[in-house]
Structure formats: C-alpha cells, structure tokens
Amino acid sequence: MILEIDNIELSFDGKTILRGVYLKAEKGKVTGILGRNGSGKTSLLNILFGSLSPKYKSIRIDGKLIKSPLFQKNQVAYLPQQRLLTRNMKVGSSLKLFNVDWGTFINDFEHFKPFKNHYTSNLSGGELRLLETYLILNSDKNIILLDEPFSNLAPLYVSKIKDIIAHKKVDKIILLTDHLYEEIVSLSDDLYFLKNGCSKLIYNMEDLESEGYLPINSQQK
Numbered sequence: 001m002i003l004e005i006d007n008i009e010l011s012f013d014g015k016t017i018l019r020g021v022y023l024k025a026e027k028g029k030v031t032g033i034l035g036r037n038g039s040g041k042t043s044l045l046n047i048l049f050g051s052l053s054p055k056y057k058s059i060r061i062d063g064k065l066i067k068s069p070l071f072q073k074n075q076v077a078y079l080p081q082q083r084l085l086t087r088n089m090k091v092g093s094s095l096k097l098f099n100v101d102w103g104t105f106i107n108d109f110e111h112f113k114p115f116k117n118h119y120t121s122n123l124s125g126g127e128l129r130l131l132e133t134y135l136i137l138n139s140d141k142n143i144i145l146l147d148e149p150f151s152n153l154a155p156l157y158v159s160k161i162k163d164i165i166a167h168k169k170v171d172k173i174i175l176l177t178d179h180l181y182e183e184i185v186s187l188s189d190d191l192y193f194l195k196n197g198c199s200k201l202i203y204n205m206e207d208l209e210s211e212g213y214l215p216i217n218s219q220q221k
C-alpha cells in the first residue's frame with residue numbers, strides 16, 4: 001500500500017503555507033516529516049486526514065485518486081497535536097473504545113495499573129500523550145498519522161513508543177512529525193523536510209544543517 005500526496009495549494013489569509021509538496025508513504029516504512037515551527041507539518045497531516053481542505057490537492061492510494069476525506073474511508077487513525085480523549089472519559093473506557101486489551105497495555109506500561117478508573121483529565125500531560133499515542137498505534141486502521149507523539153514523554157517512554165512504532169510499521173503506513181528530531185531521524189525510513197511550502201527528501205543530519213533546521217556543526221558538540 002502506497003499513500004501519495006501532491007499538487008497542494010494551501011493559504012491562510014493570503015499567505016501561502018503549502019504549494020510544492022510531494023510526499024510518499026509506504027506500508028512497511030515509517031515516514032517522518034520535519035520542519036521549523038509554522039512550516040505546515042500539522043496542516044499537511046490535517047489535509048491527509050481530511051479535516052482541512054486546501055484549494056488544490058491530490059491524494060492517491062496505490063495510484064488511485066481519493067476524492068472523499070480519508071477519515072470517511074475508515075482507514076486512518078490520527079493523533080492530533082491537541083488532546084484526543086475527552087476529559088470525562090476514564091482510562092479503562094478509552095482502551096475499550098479503541099478495542100485495546102488492558103492487560104497488554106499494563107504489561108508495557110505498568111505504572112498505569114492504578115489509573116484504570118481515573119478520568120483522563122487527572123493524568124499528567126505526558127501520561128495522557130502516552131495513552132493517546134498507544135491507542136492510535138493499536139487501532140485497526142492501516143494508515144496512522146502522528147502529530148508530535150513524543151511531546152512531554154520521558155526518554156524511557158519515547159524509547160518504548162519507538163519500539164511499538166517499529167513493530168507496527170510492518171503492516172501499516174506510519175507518518176509522523178515531532179520536534180525530537182533525533183528520534184524522528186533514527187525511526188524514519190523516509191524523511192521529508194518542509195520549507196517555504198515545499199517538501200524535500202532528507203538523507204542525513206548535514207542536510208538538516210544546510211536547510212537551516214539545525215545549527216551548523218550541531219553534530220560535533
């Protein structure tokens with residue numbers, strides 16, 4: 001399965017945000033997106049999901065043009081940058097909603113054990129992000145979009161989520177962005193950089209320096 005997007009034209013208030021993006025994401029691979037603040041990463045994921053309609057866009061799955069929003073096709077799970085779960089939902093109920101087994105979750109993340117009957121509003125920012133990312137990754141959808149899955153996560157949990165992503169990619173398309181760029185670089189099979197509304201494939205840290213994303217010589221420090 002191959003997901004492609006191009007021919008996008010997105011503007012807000014007369015300012016062009018995206019105009020020359022080409023991105024290809026394949027099953028069996030993790031596709032990373034990096035870019036400075038405001039470069040259009042979230043907008044691109046929203047366009048893919050179907051919750052944002054640009055002036056033009058072309059989204060194809062296995063070469064076939066997709067005209068209706070992807071979320072209507074029931075094929076895609078999206079972790080948005082903002083909160084996913086409502087505040088008055090209990091942790092255990094959120095797992096049930098996503099058909100995720102409590103025992104398996106606790107096996108991976110033991111410290112959630114006492115939280116089964118807690119409201120998600122009582123979780124810390126990192127705990128909530130971890131739970132939401134876990135649920136999206138374990139959904140039965142074959143396209144997974146993750147906007148900043150690592151925000152607020154402690155290093156051990158970043159590492160565990162990376163392991164889950166690497167495991168899940170076998171039969172899913174996984175597209176993600178985060179400002180923990182080293183994690184994105186190490187996790188991604190294909191990596192795109194957004195700048196001036198366009199996308200570019202990135203092959204190494206030096207490319208990120210020359211694009212002005214990283215300070216020059218950042219890798220020697």
Ligand SMILES: Nc1ncnc2c1ncn2[C@@H]1O[C@H](COP(=O)(O)OP(=O)(O)OP(=O)(O)O)[C@@H](O)[C@H]1O
Nearest residue numbers: 012013017035036037038039040041042043044081
């Ligand atoms: N609904 C909107 N109305 C007006 N401008 C918007 C809207 N949504 C996004 N923008 C602008 O579009 C640009 C791209 O925003 P977007 O959230 O896609 O960037 P991003 O790369 O995800 O940024 P960050 O890394 O800071 O999360 C920004 O300049 C933002 O202010």
